Amino acid sequence: MTADSSPRRSGGAADFLRQNARASFGLGLLLLFGTVALVGPFFVPAPDALLGLPHQAPSWAHWLGTTGQGQDVLAQTVVGTRLSLLIGLGVGLSTVVWGALVGMTAGYFGDRTDAVLSLITNVFLVIPGLPLAIVLAAYLPAGPLSVALVLVITGWAWNARVLRAQTLALRQRDFVSAAVVSGESSGWIIVREILPNMLTILVAQLIGSTIYAIGAEVGLEFLGLGDLSTVTWGTNLYWASNDSALLTGAWWTYLPSGLCVALVGFALVMLNSGFDQVTNPRLRSEGRWRSALLGRGVFLGQSTPVVSP
Amino acid sequence: MRFLLGRLGFYLLAAWVTLTVNFVLPRLMPGDPAAALFARFQGRLSPQALQSLQTAFGLSHASLASQYWSYLARVAHGDLGISIAYFPASVEEVVASGLLWTLFLAGGSLVVSYLLGSLLGIAVGWWRGGWLDSILPPALAFLGAFPYFWLAMVMLYLGGFVAGWFPLGHAYRDDLTPGFNAAFALDVLRHAELPMASIVLATLGGWLLTMRNSLISVLGSDYIRLAWAKGLSPPRVVFRYAVRNALLPSLASFGMSLGFVLGGSLLTEIVFSYPGQGYLLVQAVRGQDFPLMQGIFLAITLSVLGANFLVDVLTAWLDPRTAHP
Numbered sequence: 285m286t287a288d289s290s291p292r293r294s295g296g297a298a299d300f301l302r303q304n305a306r307a308s309f310g311l312g313l314l315l316l317f318g319t320v321a322l323v324g325p326f327f328v329p330a331p332d333a334l335l336g337l338p339h340q341a342p343s344w345a346h347w348l349g350t351t352g353q354g355q356d357v358l359a360q361t362v363v364g365t366r367l368s369l370l371i372g373l374g375v376g377l378s379t380v381v382w383g384a385l386v387g388m389t390a391g392y393f394g395d396r397t398d399a400v401l402s403l404i405t406n407v408f409l410v411i412p413g414l415p416l417a418i419v420l421a422a423y424l425p426a427g428p429l430s431v432a433l434v435l436v437i438t439g440w441a442w443n444a445r446v447l448r449a450q451t452l453a454l455r456q457r458d459f460v461s462a463a464v465v466s467g468e469s470s471g472w473i474i475v476r477e478i479l480p481n482m483l484t485i486l487v488a489q490l491i492g493s494t495i496y497a498i499g500a501e502v503g504l505e506f507l508g509l510g511d512l513s514t515v516t517w518g519t520n521l522y523w524a525s526n527d528s529a530l531l532t533g534a535w536w537t538y539l540p541s542g543l544c545v546a547l548v549g550f551a552l553v554m555l556n557s558g559f560d561q562v563t564n565p566r567l568r569s570e571g572r573w574r575s576a577l578l579g580r581g582v583f584l585g586q587s588t589p590v591v592s593p
Numbered sequence: 594m595r596f597l598l599g600r601l602g603f604y605l606l607a608a609w610v611t612l613t614v615n616f617v618l619p620r621l622m623p624g625d626p627a628a629a630l631f632a633r634f635q636g637r638l639s640p641q642a643l644q645s646l647q648t649a650f651g652l653s654h655a656s657l658a659s660q661y662w663s664y665l666a667r668v669a670h671g672d673l674g675i676s677i678a679y680f681p682a683s684v685e686e687v688v689a690s691g692l693l694w695t696l697f698l699a700g701g702s703l704v705v706s707y708l709l710g711s712l713l714g715i716a717v718g719w720w721r722g723g724w725l726d727s728i729l730p731p732a733l734a735f736l737g738a739f740p741y742f743w744l745a746m747v748m749l750y751l752g753g754f755v756a757g758w759f760p761l762g763h764a765y766r767d768d769l770t771p772g773f774n775a776a777f778a779l780d781v782l783r784h785a786e787l788p789m790a791s792i793v794l795a796t797l798g799g800w801l802l803t804m805r806n807s808l809i810s811v812l813g814s815d816y817i818r819l820a821w822a823k824g825l826s827p828p829r830v831v832f833r834y835a836v837r838n839a840l841l842p843s844l845a846s847f848g849m850s851l852g853f854v855l856g857g858s859l860l861t862e863i864v865f866s867y868p869g870q871g872y873l874l875v876q877a878v879r880g881q882d883f884p885l886m887q888g889i890f891l892a893i894t895l896s897v898l899g900a901n902f903l904v905d906v907l908t909a910w911l912d913p914r915t916a917h918p
Contacts, residue, residue: 403603403606406603406607407603407606407607407610409849410603410604410607410849410852410897410898410901411607411610411611411852411894411897412851412852412853412855412856412893412894412897413852413853413856414855414856414857414859414860415855415856415859415889415890415893415894416614416890416894418874418878418886418890419615419618419886419887419890420618422878422881422883422886423618423619423883495738499740502740502743503740503742503856503857503860506740506742506860506863507860507863507874507875507878508875508878508879509878521742521743525746525863525864530746530749530750530754530864533750533754535747535750538743538746539747542739542740542743542744542746542747545738545739545740545743546735546738546739546740546743547738548738549738549739550734550735550738553734553738
């Protein structure tokens with residue numbers, strides 16, 4: 285029993301998008317940002333070139349004005365997209381993989397393995413992420429890789445907890461017992477029997493983790509813990525605050541980067557809630573009345589503080 | 594009682610892990626932060642400070658085990674070493690000066706956001722499917738996608754610089770001396786309005802949705818139907834019967850979200866030059882003040898652990914089922 289047995293298949297991806305305004309909106313916005321990240325840097329001047337007077341308001345020469353150093357804000361925002369998204373996606377992917385590894389091992393083997401791994405997971409969950417990330421990042425050499433590593437260390441635990449619970453539930457199912465009885469190895473069962481049944485959760489977690497990663501990355505870099513010679517949305521905000529953009533009223537230096545972070549986050553939330561509507565059996569099977577109610581809820585990712593049960 | 598003892602044991606374990614991470618980290622990291630520091634502060638540090646740095650970074654020649662024991666003993670006595678950025682003040686003095694402000698800002702915003710969000714969640718859950726329900730959740734989700742500190746920057750710019758309605762930063766006016774009097778308390782509140790509002794705005798959506806969804810599922814249960822059948826008034830059914838139970842799931846996530854909110858409020862403090870841990874943290878990062886960074890990390894983590902335990906006590910008291918499954 286593999287992926288084919290998932291509860292229902294509703295057409296293809298195209299069908300899904302046509303029926304689901306929220307998901308298509310989110311995906312469209314993400315594709316736009318992806319395109320900017322890929323080809324944008326070829327169309328703008330070098331982000332660190334000093335092109336004009338510092339703190340110039342938006343004009344025809346500089347559509348989004350200039351920074352406190354005299355660099356082009358539009359160029360910085362566009363070029364920053366690439367590394368920001370790369371770190372976000374990379375960290376999101378890594379936290380899900382690491383969380384899955386720990387969570388599924390704990391959930392599948394149970395007993396003492398579970399006790400130890402769950403304890404570690406819970407300790408990581410209760411230690412506040414940002415202060416830990418700050419201390420870690422301060423000791424590592426500054427750079428995108430360090431930031432990514434730190435965010436994976438502080439971000440995997442929630443994924444592990446959710447996937448452990450899911451594995452525990454699937455472990456009780458008959459098809460897993462059948463595989464155990466037929467003498468399959470544990471690794472094979474986890475990868476071939478359990479994993480395919482968790483794909484929807486994994487995708488939801490990937491989206492949630494990416495939201496977390498982008499937000500936390502911007503926070504760390506805003507503090508000055510990133511590599512300040514690279515251009516990301518976070519370092520843009522760091523420089524804006526460093527050049528006292530607020531005191532001089534230079535709103536155009538910090539507005540674009542923050543807005544980009546929020547738009548990407550919002551697009552991911554939209555994609556997630558659209559995805560949830562289609563794949564979450566609880567939102568579909570409990571009668572039209574109930575699903576109509578719950579379906580209106582926008583399910584937030586992990587960047588918000590509330591962890592939905 | 595057994596439940597609470599178990600939780601207490603867990604938090605003690607988490608605290609021990611935190612302390613150990615704090616000890617191991619400087620000794621594990623590539624490069625040599627201590628050597629770099631020595632080079633930078635050549636001749637500027639007192640012998641006493643140098644020695645404190647050496648023990649903090651494990652440069653003493655004692656074995657790791659004995660270093661670890663003396664470290665634990667020092668922390669137990671509240672000795673976190675000497676700050677570099679605020680030399681010659683000790684780390685614990687510097688951290689203590691900002692801890693109350695941070696707890697006030699983060700705790701205050703969390704409580705306001707929880708109450709306001711839950712109230713809105715009740716309204717939205719009650720009139721589900723109405724116009725409020727279709728506008729509020731997506732709007733707040735959009736606001737929640739912004740980084741806290743960025744929202745704070747925009748609000749400071751609009752409410753502080755452009756409109757001039759709010760003070761531009763700090764926790765109180767320079768010409769006031771801190772004390773327990775009405776004028777000072779009012780001024781502190783006035784300075785906290787904008788930072789708190791920015792955190793509340795960013796976190797409101799989560800509470801609203803948790804409350805809304807749990808209220809909807811509680812409203813469908815049998816004892817609510819009984820309450821209706823008894824002919825009770827709608828406010829009584831909602832607040833006395835439904836909300837009391839619907840509050841429990843969001844209370845459970847209260848403790849964990851404290852960690853998130855504290856992290857966010859650290860960054861918000863920087864925007865408002867609020868004299869809490871976040872502001873100290875920036876000074877520490879800029880000045881490469883590792884002892885101070887670690888002290889802040891310890892203080893915040895231990896506060897969060899303590900708050901989580903308090904929430905557990907509260908939950909066990911409000912919902913005996915958690916303690917006796």
